[in-house]
Amino acid sequence: MNSSNFGEIENLFKYNNPRWLKYTLRKLGQGISRYNMIEDGDRIVLGISGGKDSLALALLLSLRRKWLPIDYELRAVQIEWQEFPMTDEQVSLIKSFFNIIDVPYVRLTETMFPGSYKDDFNCYRCARNRKRILFDYMAKEGFSKLALGHHLDDIVTTTIINMTMRGKLFTMMPIQEFFKGKLHIIRPMCEIRESAIITIKERLNLPVVKAACPYKDTNLRLSIQPVMENLFSLDPHAREKIYRSLIEIKPDYLPYSLKT
Numbered sequence: 160m161n162s163s164n165f166g167e168i169e170n171l172f173k174y175n176n177p178r179w180l181k182y183t184l185r186k187l188g189q190g191i192s193r194y195n196m197i198e199d200g201d202r203i204v205l206g207i208s209g210g211k212d213s214l215a216l217a218l219l220l221s222l223r224r225k226w227l228p229i230d231y232e233l234r235a236v237q238i239e240w241q242e243f244p245m246t247d248e249q250v251s252l253i254k255s256f257f258n259i260i261d262v263p264y265v266r267l268t269e270t271m272f273p274g275s276y277k278d279d280f281n282c283y284r285c286a287r288n289r290k291r292i293l294f295d296y297m298a299k300e301g302f303s304k305l306a307l308g309h310h311l312d313d314i315v316t317t318t319i320i321n322m323t324m325r326g327k328l329f330t331m332m333p334i335q336e337f338f339k340g341k342l343h344i345i346r347p348m349c350e351i352r353e354s355a356i357i358t359i360k361e362r363l364n365l366p367v368v369k370a371a372c373p374y375k376d377t378n379l380r381l382s383i384q385p386v387m388e389n390l391f392s393l394d395p396h397a398r399e400k401i402y403r404s405l406i407e408i409k410p411d412y413l414p415y416s417l418k419t
C-alpha cells in the first residue's frame with residue numbers, strides 16, 4: 160500500500176460522509192456525549208499503536224470536528240518500541256495518513272523492557288509502561304486527555320474476563336480520572352462494535368502498521384475469544400446487554416452521570 164491509496168479518506172474530508180460511516184459516527188457521538196468526554200478547547204493526545212482501532216479512532220475524531228460547533232486539538236502519539244522498530248516504509252505511510260486526516264503525528268522511541276522489570280514482563284506491565292510514557296509526554300506538552308482505541312467488544316470482553324477469572328465486576332471505564340482530575344483517559348469508541356471498525360479498516364484501506372507483540376499468541380484476551388464469539392452468536396445484542404448491565408447492576412461503576 161502507498162499514500163496514493165488514501166484517496167477515499169481524502170474524499171471524506173471534502174464531501175458528506177457516506178451512509179455506512181454515519182451510523183458509526185453517530186455511535187461515537189453517543190458515547191462521547193453520554194460521558195461528556197470532550198469539551199470545547201480540549202487538547203487530546205491519541206494513543207496510536209498503528210493497529211486498526213487507534214487509526215480508526217483518529218480518523219473518526221478528526222472527521223467529527225468537521226461539522227461540530229466546538230473545536231478540540233488532536234495529536235497522534237505513537238510509542239515505537241526500540242526492540243521492534245518500524246520500517247521506513249511504515250513510517251512514511253503512517254505519516255501520510257495523519258497528514259491527510261489533519262492530525263499532527265509524533266513518534267516516541269522507547270524500550271519495551273525497562274531495567275526495573277528484570278525478567279518479569281507481562282501485558283499489564285507493558286500497558287502501565289505505555290501509560291507512563293504517554294502521561295509524561297502529556298504533562299510536558301500541556302495535554303489533559305488521552306484517547307485510547309478501546310471499543311465496545313474490548314469493554315465487554317474485559318468485563319467477562321474480570322468476572323469469570325478474577326471475581327470482580329470491573330471493566331475499562333469510558334472516562335477515567337487521574338491525578339485529581341489533571342488528566343483523563345477517554346475511550347470515545349466505547350459504544351462502537353469492533354465489526355464497525357473492521358469495516359472502516361477494509362473500506363478505507365487503513366494503513367495498519369502495528370509492531371509485533373511477543374505475547375500476541377498467549378494473551379488471555381485471545382484465549383477467551385471463542386467463548387465471546389459463542390456468546391455473541393446466542394444473542395446478537397449480547398454486547399450491548401452486557402454493557403448496559405454493568406451500569407444497571409452497579410450504578411457507581413461509572414463516575415459520570417448516565418442518560419440511558
Ligand SMILES: Nc1ncnc2c1ncn2[C@@H]1O[C@H](COP(=O)(O)OP(=O)(O)OP(=O)(O)O)[C@@H](O)[C@H]1O
Nearest residue numbers: 206207208210211212213214236237238307308309
Ligand atoms: N505503541 C503505542 N503507542 C501509543 N498508544 C498505544 C500503543 N499501543 C497501544 N496504544 C493505545 O492503547 C490502546 C489499546 O492497546 P492494545 O495493544 O490493546 O491495542 P488494540 O486494542 O489491539 O488496538 P489497536 O488496534 O489500536 O492496536 C490502543 O488502541 C491505543 O490507543
